[in-house]
Amino acid sequence: MEFETRAIHAGQEPEAVTGSVNVPIFQTSTYVQDGVGGLRGGHDYARTINPTRTALQECLAALDGGRHGVAFASGMAATSAVLGTFAAGSRVLAINDVYGGTYRLFSKVLEPQGYRFAYADISDPAVVERALAAGVDLVWIETPTNPLLKVVDIAMVAERAHAAGAVVAVDSTFASPYLQTPLALGADVVVHSTTKYIGGHSDVVGGVAVTDDDERAERLRFLQNAIGAVPAPLDCFLTLRGAKTLAVRMREHCRNARRVAEHLERDDVVRDVIWPGLESHPGHAVAARQMRDFGGMVAFRVHGGRAAADALLADTGVWSMGESLGGVESLIEHPGAMTHASLAGSGFEVSDDLIRLSVGIEHVDDLLADLERMLDAARRAASPVRV
Ligand SMILES: Cc1ncc(COP(=O)(O)O)c(C=O)c1O
Incomplete structure (x- = not known):
């Protein structure tokens, strides 16, 4: 079956x-x-x-x-x-x-x-x-x-x-x-x-x-x-x-994640987009071999460090700020301060400019519109640092 x-x-x-x-x-x-x-x-x-x-x-x-x-x-x-x-x-x-x-x-x-x-x-x-x-x-x-x-x-x-x-x-x-x-x-x-x-x-x-x-x-x-x-x-x-409904949901998660990752890749305040579906990802070939699709999780780093990350996360709109992942609703979080705070002192802490997304199955246009607004907030916070 x-x-x-x-x-x-x-x-x-x-x-x-x-x-x-x-x-x-x-x-x-x-x-x-x-x-x-x-x-x-x-x-x-x-x-x-x-x-x-x-x-x-x-x-x-x-x-x-x-x-x-x-x-x-x-x-x-x-x-x-x-x-x-x-x-x-x-x-x-x-x-x-x-x-x-x-x-x-x-x-x-x-x-x-x-x-x-x-x-x-x-x-x-x-x-x-x-x-x-x-x-x-x-x-x-x-x-x-x-x-x-x-x-x-x-x-x-x-x-x-x-x-x-x-x-x-x-x-x-x-x-x-x-x-x-x-x-x-x-x-x-x-x-x-x-x-x-x-x-x-x-x-x-x-x-x-x-x-x-x-x-x-x-x-x-x-x-x-x-x-x-x-x-x-x-x-x-x-x-x-x-x-x-796992199969139908996963197909939508993956489809929306691709659109989100591609959108992030085009934004100049974003320093690094991490999604196994991107050819730039070092594990892309392995993922293509062992996975049916590339998943709904996307991570990225912003220019401007923690200040820009905080600005981005100040008003997240349709993206809920919260821990966990994999639900129908899109979530956004700061791993260093939230899900991965328990790594402190481990030697493999995550950097404080890292943002993690669990891309949900809402309409992708709504997700991208709010993401765009958040990225603008990060850009405003980052610009003094970048010049
Ligand atoms: C990869 C991974 N494994 C295990 C767990 C732990 O699962 P639970 O919160 O259901 O105990 C989590 C929770 O976030 C996770 O992300």
Whole structure:
């Protein structure tokens, strides 16, 4: 079945009693048993199993082309669980531009427990070879990265990592399963913050890990139950509803992002436009190979530093100033002061002239009109600096 069909039908048989086309919100904490241990369909307790969650897990596994999906209360809970399948003391090699919250988890929670992290630009094969030679148990890829939209060649890293005996996990949140399926490129586990494109409407927080590896899936399910960071039934329902329209939304996100990136490229107050769809992007060829399209996230730098960035962000019109991404509405933010403030002291902080856009699916003319107005504000703030 094609992606669009899987999104609407995988794991979503009409409900048995009434024929409801939507999987109901099974708002229950427990299930009646027919005698001791007489479980109906294996349902004993809702932290362990819930039919709305089961439907979501099956659907998201199908979208990433994997056999097992394990859903969590947030993307960070999914990432923690994947790391939890490795023992303390494990050596992790990560891309040197991870989401700030991922860096915080790695450096402030897991490192004190004995995990060892190294960060490198693993979009470069020579760097990957060198880093793997030091001994690595897990390679943590994020691609495209948040916020610098670096593109990592998943197949290249997976081949080298496997040869060195390492497992490969990919945080594919920025791409969504519609644009990129890392398991097909050789990755062992995929993680999404479903809060973003999969949910798609900025109304629910969640995460998922998808894998083809039976043993790892078993361990993830164990951790899901043992730690208990499970998504609520309503959240599973909302995420599943979002997933149904992922393909159509992503096509619009990508189309609007292209128009926005091209517009930014023509503006003289903009110093640098970062979008994998532009030929100027160093990862363009890899992105064209491993992604269906180039995504809805765009970043750019402005002349005039923080003052110009602040001026630009002072009145954002139809663009909502806020953290997060991947919803139908366009968002704009300052990564250095907002989403990536937790990188402070990491050595790979983002510069304060960087702006990140999550391009939504409003009419592109409205997005461009407000962007133009914001760029004018930045230009006024930047001009004394530039002369
Ligand atoms: C790339 C990436 N991974 C993981 C996360 C964490 O997801 P959540 O906020 O659902 O915990 C985020 C959140 O912004 C993200 O951007």
